[in-house]
Amino acid sequence: MPTDPPVFIGSEVYRGSSYGRWHPLAVPRVPQVMDLCRALGWLMPGQYRTSPRAKPDVLTWWHTPEYIAALQRAEATQQVSEADRDRHHLGTTANPIYPEMFRRPATSAGGVMLAASLLAQGGVVHCPGGGTHHGFPDRANGFCFLNDPVLAILALKRQGAARVAYVDIDAHHCDGVDHGFRADPSVLVVSLHEADRWPRTGALFDRGLGNLVNLPVPAGFNDSECAFLRDAVILRRVADFRPDAVVLQCGADALLEDPMSRLALSNNAHLAILDGxxxxxxxxMVLGGGGYNPWSVGRLWTRVWGRLAGHEAPEHLPDAAERILSALRWTGLRASRTVEPHWRTTLVDAPRNGPIRPEILQMAATYSTTMV
Structure with missing residues (x-):
C-alpha cells in the first residue's frame, strides 16, 4: 500500500455560496470542515490542495454538451428559458438559479478529477465537496447539477483502474450513478439508503447486470444494524470484487440529527465503514454527499479526514474549533430548531446501538445466497 500522506481537496467557492435561504442546502457545509481541520492542526503542509474547476469539455465525459451549455447560460444570465427548465430541470425548486450554479459543481467535479490523477499510483484523497450522486447526463436532479461521483469513476478508469467499487452510504439512493454504471460489469455500485424515500429507486432485488448491491433500510436504522450489513454484505461484496479503486460517498444525511431522513446512525457508523x-x-477516494444539519455534516466529514490522516478526535474540542461550530446557525424553515450542546464541543457521537431487526437479517440472507 502507498505510504504517501493523504490529500484533502477543498475550495473557497463553497464559502458563502448557497442555494437560497429556504432551500435545504442553504446551510454551509464544506467551509466548516476546512476550518475545523485547520483549527485542529490536522492539515499538514502539502496535504491541502485547492480544487480546480473542471472545463466544459471534460464534463461532457458524462453530461451532454447541450446541458453544460444551458447550465453555463443560466449562471451567466441568472435566468432560464422555459425550454431549458423543462428539458434540463434548471430553475426549479429543487435545482434553483443561484450565482455559482455552474462554478460550484464544476469545482466539485474538478476536485474529483484532481483526486483521480493523484491516485494514479495509489493513495487516499478526501473531497468533501464531492458526492452529488443524483445528476443525470442531460439534467439536474435532487439538488445535483453535475454528477461528480460518475466523473470520479470515469477519471479513475482513465488513470488505469480497471475495476472500481463505488460505495454510497447517503440516506438517498444514488440514482444517477446507478444509471451510469448498471450495465458496466467493471464498476460495482453498493448503495445503503433509506427505503421509501426519494428518489424511491434502489430496490433490494434490482441487481443490474449483477453489479448493483442495493440495501434499502428501514426508518430508525441504527449502528448495530449498520455494522451487521457492513460485515455481512458491503465489505464481502467489495472484497470479492477485488477493486483497483474504491470511491466512498459519505453522505451525512443518514445521521440521527439530519432533518431529511429518518435514519438513526451516529458518525461512528460511517467511520467503521471507512475503516473496513x-x-x-x-x-x-472519499466524497461528501448529502447532509442538511450543518453541525453533523462538519463534525462527520472532519472526523473522516482525521481518520484518514491518522488523527484521533479529542474528547473536547479546543476553543478555536468550538468557536467554529458555535457560529453555525439553522436557516429558513428550520431556524427555530434546537442545537444540542455536544454539537459544539465534540466531534464524536455517542454510539446509537439497538436491536438488529428481522428485515435487516433477511436483507443480508438475500445477498448471501447470491454472492459468487
Missing part, C-alpha cells in the same frame, strides 16, 4: 473499506484497494 480502506485496506480493500490501493486507491481510496
Amino acid at each position: 473499506l480502506r485496506p480493500l484497494s490501493p486507491r481510496l
Whole structure:
C-alpha cells in the first residue's frame, strides 16, 4: 500500500455560496470542515490542495454538451428559458438559479478529477465537496447539477483502474450513478439508503447486470444494524470484487440529527465503514454527499479526514474549533430548531446501538445466497 500522506481537496467557492435561504442546502457545509481541520492542526503542509474547476469539455465525459451549455447560460444570465427548465430541470425548486450554479459543481467535479490523477499510483484523497450522486447526463436532479461521483469513476478508469467499487452510504439512493454504471460489469455500485424515500429507486432485488448491491433500510436504522450489513454484505461484496479503486460517498444525511431522513446512525457508523473499506484497494477516494444539519455534516466529514490522516478526535474540542461550530446557525424553515450542546464541543457521537431487526437479517440472507 502507498505510504504517501493523504490529500484533502477543498475550495473557497463553497464559502458563502448557497442555494437560497429556504432551500435545504442553504446551510454551509464544506467551509466548516476546512476550518475545523485547520483549527485542529490536522492539515499538514502539502496535504491541502485547492480544487480546480473542471472545463466544459471534460464534463461532457458524462453530461451532454447541450446541458453544460444551458447550465453555463443560466449562471451567466441568472435566468432560464422555459425550454431549458423543462428539458434540463434548471430553475426549479429543487435545482434553483443561484450565482455559482455552474462554478460550484464544476469545482466539485474538478476536485474529483484532481483526486483521480493523484491516485494514479495509489493513495487516499478526501473531497468533501464531492458526492452529488443524483445528476443525470442531460439534467439536474435532487439538488445535483453535475454528477461528480460518475466523473470520479470515469477519471479513475482513465488513470488505469480497471475495476472500481463505488460505495454510497447517503440516506438517498444514488440514482444517477446507478444509471451510469448498471450495465458496466467493471464498476460495482453498493448503495445503503433509506427505503421509501426519494428518489424511491434502489430496490433490494434490482441487481443490474449483477453489479448493483442495493440495501434499502428501514426508518430508525441504527449502528448495530449498520455494522451487521457492513460485515455481512458491503465489505464481502467489495472484497470479492477485488477493486483497483474504491470511491466512498459519505453522505451525512443518514445521521440521527439530519432533518431529511429518518435514519438513526451516529458518525461512528460511517467511520467503521471507512475503516473496513480502506485496506480493500490501493486507491481510496472519499466524497461528501448529502447532509442538511450543518453541525453533523462538519463534525462527520472532519472526523473522516482525521481518520484518514491518522488523527484521533479529542474528547473536547479546543476553543478555536468550538468557536467554529458555535457560529453555525439553522436557516429558513428550520431556524427555530434546537442545537444540542455536544454539537459544539465534540466531534464524536455517542454510539446509537439497538436491536438488529428481522428485515435487516433477511436483507443480508438475500445477498448471501447470491454472492459468487
